[in-house]
Amino acid sequence: MVIRGKDNRVSKIDTYLNCAEVFAYRSTCIKRKYGAVIVKDDAVISTGYNGAPRGKKNCCDTGNCPRIEKDLHQGQGYDICRAVHAEANALLNCSREQTLGADLYLTGVNPKDDSIHEAKPCPLCARMIIQAGIKDVYLRIGKGADEYRKVPAEDLLWVAGEEQD
DSSP states (O other): OOOOOTTSSOOHHHHHHHHHHHHHTTOOOSSOEEEEEEEETTEEEEEEEOBOOTTSOOHHHHTOOHHHHTTOOTTSOGGGOOOBOHHHHHHHTSOHHHHTTOEEEEEEEOTTTOOEEOOOOOHHHHHHHHHTTOOEEEEEOSSSTTOEEEEEGGGSOOSTTSOOO
């Protein structure tokens, strides 16, 4: 987590990405922990982390992950995954009016060593982000200050293996 930036103060972007990282540690996923924060007009309007639907068993409860067992990687096997993604959980707590023009901050953490995993929404989450009217997505790519990518939501990969239009 970024504690401070160049001027000894954490930037707003790093603050929101740090918040997403804190929520990632609430994740119940044993493959990859993700946290998401939606911000509009400098106010946090929603948060989310990846885990099974409310009342259902999580992978951390069952002790296994079907994606790990099948050696599947980012973008593969989400149909056998128990988790609702962090971005989807954050969006489910908002109305479209709230998300229009808002920004989404996303941080991924590797459970084995707590290292930062280069954050990237899956195509399904990208479609939801675009549909919700999110303006920009900030993706944590490293542990240091300013180690993120800003991607306009409209530029997210929303269909795997196809050119985007």
